[in-house]
Amino acid sequence: MAFASASNGAVRFTEEQEALVLKSWAIMKDDSANIGHRFFLKIFEVAPSARHLFSFLRNSDVPLEKNPNLKKHAMAVFVMTCEAAAQLRKTGRVTVRDTTIKRLGSTHFKNGVSDTHFEVARFALLETIKDGIPASMWSPEMKNAWGEAYEHLVAAIKEGMKPVALL
Template structure:
């Protein structure tokens, strides 16, 4: 996978906002996931629970659960990468996630979409609350 680099400003935004985001992860995670689908609408077909819908079903329990997992891991990973230069996730977890995403057709450009969705979520949802 190619290297995804956060600017200093983006890094500060992620770090300063994570404490705020933790207060309402379900809300922010749905917004984050909606941003992914806004940036890359064809990504909807990568998720079995979204394939047969025309819009993002925010009341879908599978979407909510998946969005929370992806959002938490994305935020925590972004912080760890910058602070420690690596992510503290067990190798077995990374291997599993890698195999699942490979089978789903996830490519390097998809990770740029996730990065952009995270930055958008931070800016739109809590931009006024951070210094």
């Protein structure tokens, strides 16, 4: 599903931002399972209670670090986030697979995900990317490019979280 920015115009994402995202994603891609896992462990380090938002963690005694469902979920979310960022400029839209953005919106709404949770995930994502690429590649511009791409994804998910107006 394609999703335009809140203004309903095309997403603004410069060539330079796209180049930074593509360059760093190319480096991280092959290690998505581990980097995605670290992304989620960072979220839970900052906000331990966020684990209650995930059904497969609520009813599990397995430590977070060893939970296979978390590893699988974390990789899927990380890859989706990075691919949406990588395609942002080309498509001018947040692009994820069909129906996924609707499901994401509804799941996040149902589970009571708050603005602060989205912010914690943003912080965790940027910290994880910083540690996932060579130190010489990290810069304020790189941080900004990923931060903006993430904000576009969140705007799309939040749009999907809005209850449908009843006629």
